[in-house]
Structure formats: structure tokens, C-alpha cells
Amino acid sequence: MERWFEFMGNHPFLFAVLAVLIVSFFIVEGKRNGRKISAQSLGILVKAKNAMLIDLRDAKDYREGHISGSRNIPYSKLTSHIEELKTADRPLVFICNLGQVAGSALSQVGHSDSYRLDGGVANWKAQGLPLVKPK
Numbered sequence: 001m002e003r004w005f006e007f008m009g010n011h012p013f014l015f016a017v018l019a020v021l022i023v024s025f026f027i028v029e030g031k032r033n034g035r036k037i038s039a040q041s042l043g044i045l046v047k048a049k050n051a052m053l054i055d056l057r058d059a060k061d062y063r064e065g066h067i068s069g070s071r072n073i074p075y076s077k078l079t080s081h082i083e084e085l086k087t088a089d090r091p092l093v094f095i096c097n098l099g100q101v102a103g104s105a106l107s108q109v110g111h112s113d114s115y116r117l118d119g120g121v122a123n124w125k126a127q128g129l130p131l132v133k134p135k
Contacts, residue, residue, distance in 0.1 A: 034106035036118040037093060039127055042067075045115070051091040056101050057121070065131030067095060067117075067124065075101050078108065085109045096120045 008015045037045060045051045046069065053070035055062050062072040073081050075096070085092060092114040094102035102116035117124070125131065 034094075034103045035115045036099070037115040038118050039124050039129055042093060042117060045091060045093065049091050051093050051115075052088060053093050053095060054085070054105075055121075056094055056096045056105055061097070061121075063134055065121075065133050067121070068130070068132045070095060075105060078105055082109055086111055091115065093117060098122050 042051075042053075046053070053067055055066050055070040055072045056075040056078065057066075057072070058074050058076075059072060062070075066072065086109055088111060090113075092106075092109065092111050093116070094105045094109075094114065095117045096102040096105075097120045099116055099118055099120040102120065106114050106116050119126070121131070
């Protein structure tokens with residue numbers, strides 16, 4: 001640790017560049033994954049703005065349990081729905097298992113008012129929130 005402080009004192013320019021790179025990395029990563037929405041805020045968005053919920057998981061996972069009101073468009077078939085989603089007149093919320101695939105879908109679609117469910121269905125279940133299963 002002492003050598004680290006010595007390095008910072010001897011090379012302030014290099015240390016400043018390192019700090020800028022680290023901050024830039026976190027900013028870029030945050031934007032790349034899109035805007036997150038919490039499970040609690042999701043209900044508010046759906047009621048206030050009639051948000052469209054897009055479940056990106058495959059059909060099998062969707063049938064095992066999905067968030068009420070969500071529409072299943074598997075990620076593998078997203079490209080055939082991009083124009084439809086891009087021109088939607090209401091907010092879009094992308095849902096996947098953990099939230100990462102939803103971030104990728106969000107950037108592909110490019111809708112101006114879109115979100116990804118933070119933590120995906122795994123976080124939804126962990127919070128004890130209900131999933132709908134077909135009868």
C-alpha cells in the first residue's frame with residue numbers, strides 16, 4: 001500500500017489517467033445496459049403509463065411462470081419485432097432471467113422510453129412477487 005501512495009506521488013498524471021479510465025468504464029457500462037426499473041416501480045409504470053412488458057425468455061421458461069401482463073417475444077426472435085417495438089407509443093419494459101439479455105435487447109430496439117427489469121425474473125422471485133402460470 002505504501003508503494004501505491006509513492007507511485008501516486010511520483011506519477012500524478014498517470015494516476016489521473018487511471019482514475020478517468022475507471023470512471024469512464026463505469027459510465028459506459030451503465031449506459032450500455034440501459035435504464036433499470038425496480039420490481040416495485042414496475043407496477044407504478046404499468047398503471048400510470050400502460051407500459052408494455054416484453055418477456056425475452058424462451059417459450060418454455062415463459063410457460064413455467066411469467067409476470068402478469070407480459071408478452072413473450074423470445075430474444076432469438078426479437079429482430080422480427082424490432083420495428084413494431086420501436087414505434088410503440090407506450091413505454092417498454094424488457095424482462096429476462098437476470099437482466100443482462102434485457103439490456104442488450106433495449107439497445108437493439110432503440111425505443112426512447114424503455115427500461116429493463118433490474119435483476120430480471122430471478123430478482124422478481126427473490127422478492128416473493130407472484131408469477132402467472134397457465135392453467
